[in-house]
Each structure stands twice: as structure tokens, then as C-alpha cells.
Amino acid sequence: MSKLLEEREFRASFQKQICAEYPFPLVIIKANMLGEDKRSLIQTIVVCEGYFALKKLNLKNILTTYTLEGLIFYISIDLPIEQLKRICVDIEENHPLGRLMDIDVMTVHFQISRRDLNLDSRSCFLCDEVAYVCVREQTHSISDIETYIIDTFKKYLRTNINHKRWQRLIQTALIGELIKPLGYGCVTLGDQGSHKDMDALLFIDSARIVSEEISKAHPFSENFDQLREVGKIAEKRMFEMTRGVNTHKGAIFLLLLVMAGLQHPDPVSHISFLSEDILSDFEGDDGSHGMRLYKEHGITGIRGLAKEGFSDLFTRTYPYYRSHSIDETFLWLIGENPDTTLMYRGGQSLYNECREKAKQIENVDDRIEFDRWMKIQGLSPGGSADMLSAILLIDCYWWIMEETNDEPTHKNRYRRYLGIE
Numbered sequence: 001m002s003k004l005l006e007e008r009e010f011r012a013s014f015q016k017q018i019c020a021e022y023p024f025p026l027v028i029i030k031a032n033m034l035g036e037d038k039r040s041l042i043q044t045i046v047v048c049e050g051y052f053a054l055k056k057l058n059l060k061n062i063l064t065t066y067t068l069e070g071l072i073f074y075i076s077i078d079l080p081i082e083q084l085k086r087i088c089v090d091i092e093e094n095h096p097l098g099r100l101m102d103i104d105v106m107t108v109h110f111q112i113s114r115r116d117l118n119l120d121s122r123s124c125f126l127c128d129e130v131a132y133v134c135v136r137e138q139t140h141s142i143s144d145i146e147t148y149i150i151d152t153f154k155k156y157l158r159t160n161i162n163h164k165r166w167q168r169l170i171q172t173a174l175i176g177e178l179i180k181p182l183g184y185g186c187v188t189l190g191d192q193g194s195h196k197d198m199d200a201l202l203f204i205d206s207a208r209i210v211s212e213e214i215s216k217a218h219p220f221s222e223n224f225d226q227l228r229e230v231g232k233i234a235e236k237r238m239f240e241m242t243r244g245v246n247t248h249k250g251a252i253f254l255l256l257l258v259m260a261g262l263q264h265p266d267p268v269s270h271i272s273f274l275s276e277d278i279l280s281d282f283e284g285d286d287g288s289h290g291m292r293l294y295k296e297h298g299i300t301g302i303r304g305l306a307k308e309g310f311s312d313l314f315t316r317t318y319p320y321y322r323s324h325s326i327d328e329t330f331l332w333l334i335g336e337n338p339d340t341t342l343m344y345r346g347g348q349s350l351y352n353e354c355r356e357k358a359k360q361i362e363n364v365d366d367r368i369e370f371d372r373w374m375k376i377q378g379l380s381p382g383g384s385a386d387m388l389s390a391i392l393l394i395d396c397y398w399w400i401m402e403e404t405n406d407e408p409t410h411k412n413r414y415r416r417y418l419g420i421e
């Protein structure tokens, strides 16, 4: 039996178990994707959007799994099952990513179908036929299906409502960072890393709120003080939501400036111009880790990088990412990018050891060993994870700004996002 089938069987019994434990209808959100390994950026964003669309309902319990089937949500909701199914069908039909979602509603006894509500079967997204007929007959080529998926995702990011476009881009960047296969101490979709107080769901919820707030700053790309004001509100809302856990504080600062930079022809010089006076921050003391490292060791951290317009990010790291996987890019960042989160937690000598280890990695065994070592040391390269978000923001933004869909690039991006390699 293939691994994917095994996981499906596991899921079936897992769902029954949840239904037995929580006496409410259970909603399962998956994505309609191809292949034996469905883990990817697009898959992840699709199911998260399904979850966000249901958030206003009376959610009683939320669980996630991350396997070859990709990210899946299991949400127990206190609503009559027919009403709930209608809401889910509406999301599948009308949400901009709804056609890529697969939302099931079940109880311990049965799974409700569209037919039970006298609704039409789901139609194929490429023709007028009923969807399962096209699947069974393999009517459409994999290439046509891939093109449809990526076009739908691009359209979703590209919405011409400015605020919404930035919200989606930033949310994609923040959630996308979690798909890195190994966290090396950071939270991933499948692993809490070195953290006992945070998991993927907390990051996903935080990404939603943070992206809603940061995107409000898109018209202020010329004004550092206004950007900072928005950043403070975003931070406050983040801490309220996470009850004091720092999920995205560094990312808020970084992504606000990257968003401002991307709106100018030369992002590096624009960010550098915006951050001209940033080192004057060190004249005060906000009690942060960054501040302490500066006072004790003269390390300027993220502020120093901002003053240089994140030039390394745009001119070295991003080009590196274009020809390497997410995992390789993350390791490169750990080895190369000054990470004050890591330095603060580990102290100078452990920090140096960690960076050396990251640079020496050669194969999968090394990676797994490094991941284990980081967790034992209680280290977490949060600053590098933030940089990975920034890379995804740059990549998605430049991608949706391209007027034409140059076919090879288009497909390349698709494969990268879908992890088909």
C-alpha cells in the first residue's frame, strides 16, 4: 500500500475519533491537488483560506495534520449539519480559491453530500462535466490541471483591490514560511520545533491578523513614521491574539519595510532612505533583545540590515532562492544571515557553532541531525524564518506584477510551489 493510501486510512479513523470526542459536526478542509505528495505553498494557502472563511462560526475544536496529503484542518462546529454543509458548499463555489478546496462535513455516523441537500454535484473546473466523471475518465491532462491551479492562485494574489492584494501577499509569505520541511528549531506546519508555547495553528492565526494590519500601511511607502505606527498596532493585535507569545514581531518590521520597498523601482535604496535614522533607536532603550545585544556587543541586528536597505536579501539571498529549494535557502540564511533571535537565545559561542553547522550540511542525514541538535539546544533561528517570509513576499509580488505568463517560468514557479521536483 502506498504511503498516501496509508495516510488516508489513518485519517479516516482519526476523523471518527474526533467525532466521537466532540459531539458536533466535523468539517474537514483539504485541497484538490495532484500527485503523491501534495505538500506545497498553494495547497497550504488554499486550506488556510477555507479555515479563515469558517472562523466566524462557533468553532468548538480545531486540529491540523500535515502529511503527504498536505495541510488538513479538522474543525468541530456547533451548527446543524445541513446548514453547515450549505455554508461549506458556498465557500467551495464562491471563494476565490474555493474551486481548489475540498470541504467535507460529517458526523460519527455519516458524511453529508451535496445530493442530500438536493444540490448539483460539483462541476469540473475545466469543463461543464461533473467533476468526478472527469477525474475517473482522466479527461484533462496533468499540465492543463496544473495551469488551472496556478492561474487561480495567481488571480487570487493579484486582486485589484490594493489593500486585499497586500493582505494576501503578506499572509502567503507568513504562512508560506511554515512549509519549510525542517524547522531547525522553528515552528513548521508539522512540528513545534524548540517551542512549547507555539504551534502551526497559532502562527496561521497570527499571520491572518498581522497581514490584515500590515497591509493597511501600503499607501504609506514614503513615510517611515507612519509605517512604524501601523507596525505597533499590528504588534499589539498579535500579542492580544497569541496571549503574549511572540510569533511575528520581527516579521512585522521586516515585511512593512519590504512592502514599502517593493512599491519603488529600486527597493534597496528606498528602504535604505526610509531607514536613514533608524540607528538613533539605540539612543533609547525599549528593553528588546535587539537593544540588549546592541548595548552589550554593538550588534545592530535587523536595524542595521534595514539601514543598508536589506541589500543582502535582495541581491544575494533572493537570487539564491530562485535556484534552490526552500530548505536550502533556509539553511543558507541560518549560516549567512545575522540572526539576533538566535544570538540572544544561544549566546555568542553556540550561535557561531550553529552557523558553522548550517554551512557544513551536505545530505539529508546531516539535515535531520542538525534539526535534532537545534531542538536539544533549545535554539530557534526566528530571524532567518522572518527572512524566508520576506523572500516569499518578494517572489510572489514580482510574480504577480509580470504582465505575461512566460510559460517555462510560470510552470517552474508552479512546480516549486507544489514541491514537484
Ligand SMILES: [Zn+2]
Binding pocket: 124, 125, 126, 127, 128, 129, 134, 139, 140
Ligand atoms: Zn472536465
